[in-house]
Amino acid sequence: MRVAPAPGMRFLTVLFLEMVCYRGFILFLTFLFYTAYHLSRKPISIVKGELHRNCSTVIRPADLNITNNETWCDWAPFDQDNYQTLFGILDNCFLVAYAIGMFFSGIFGERLPLRYYLSFGMIMSGIFTCLFGLGFYLKIHSIYYYAVIQVFNGIMQTTGWPAVVACVGNWFGKGK
Template sequence: YRAFIFILTFLLYASFHLSRKPISIVKGALHRYCAALNEGEVEFNSQNQKAADIAPHQRPDNGTDCGWAPFDQDNYQQLLGALDYSFLCAYAIGMYLSGIIGERLPIRYYLTFGMLASGAFTALFGLGYFYNIHSFGFYVVTQIINGLVQTTGWPSVVTCLSNWFGKGRRGLIMGVWNSHTSVGNILGSLIAGYWVSTCWGLSFVVPGAIVAAMGIVCFLFLI
């Protein structure tokens, strides 16, 4: 069962990283400039002058942008930064609590709960697109809760892996196994990038569904 546990925990934690990547990909869609310039708004120097060549002060106000409110405003950098800040702070605090709680619960149930919850809140962020939600608080709260439940992953998979492999080969095993971070990030970027230009909500919903599905796999097969 060692090879099976190695592959299973690898895929489980790769899916966690897969679900964390969409926010960095979708930021460009949350705030983007694609307003059509009306005649008379800008004085063109030549007929071939492109909108991208127009000075910033000549462009229309943010009200004509096609970004996603409230991230289409002038303070969008602070708002997008707050999304990262809320997730990372919750993750840092939750990691401490997760280790304490995880020691007192069966790993299988604890990790399954964390993956199902992570999938739900990752998808919830994307549902803001489909339900036309423009409340900044909604996205911040979603990020905070997602950061908390995501902390169930690392302590659980490390504990599970260490239970199956002795200290003699643990360094080699961990070195190879830790590539799940890169694999998850790559897959997350590919999935989110596929949907971001057409329907950015799916950039979260699809990874969320994958994490939740892996949570079911965890419940059925983790030993």
């Protein structure tokens, strides 16, 4: 004959299972959030190939009245011979802002509520990623626009790592 556990043991068992489920869910969410941060760094790498293409392999539309220009399909200012330097400037703007911002991001993350800090950083990072893409639709051809967007995106990207690590540390304890 099987004896039912005491009510206190049943309560502790349910509490333990709920806590394990909550911790697993929080770990999954923080992993998902940081993945979203990381993915928002990738669009510039993807669109570089579209901003400066090999126009000889692209079929020219018949209604496009242009001369025999080798860069007719490229996006200004990346249609020049120094397009690799311009892409390097954009990468450098992002990486320098990210590196400098990481020094301060941990300080802010410790002093601000994590959920607001993480939410603000994610939303702003998404906005700056969208603003980079909007340059095409708004027909912005200034390297300065793209460089400023990359600087602000790099700063907003720094909110991710310290906040996610702090969230995991708070939920799982410092020893784990």
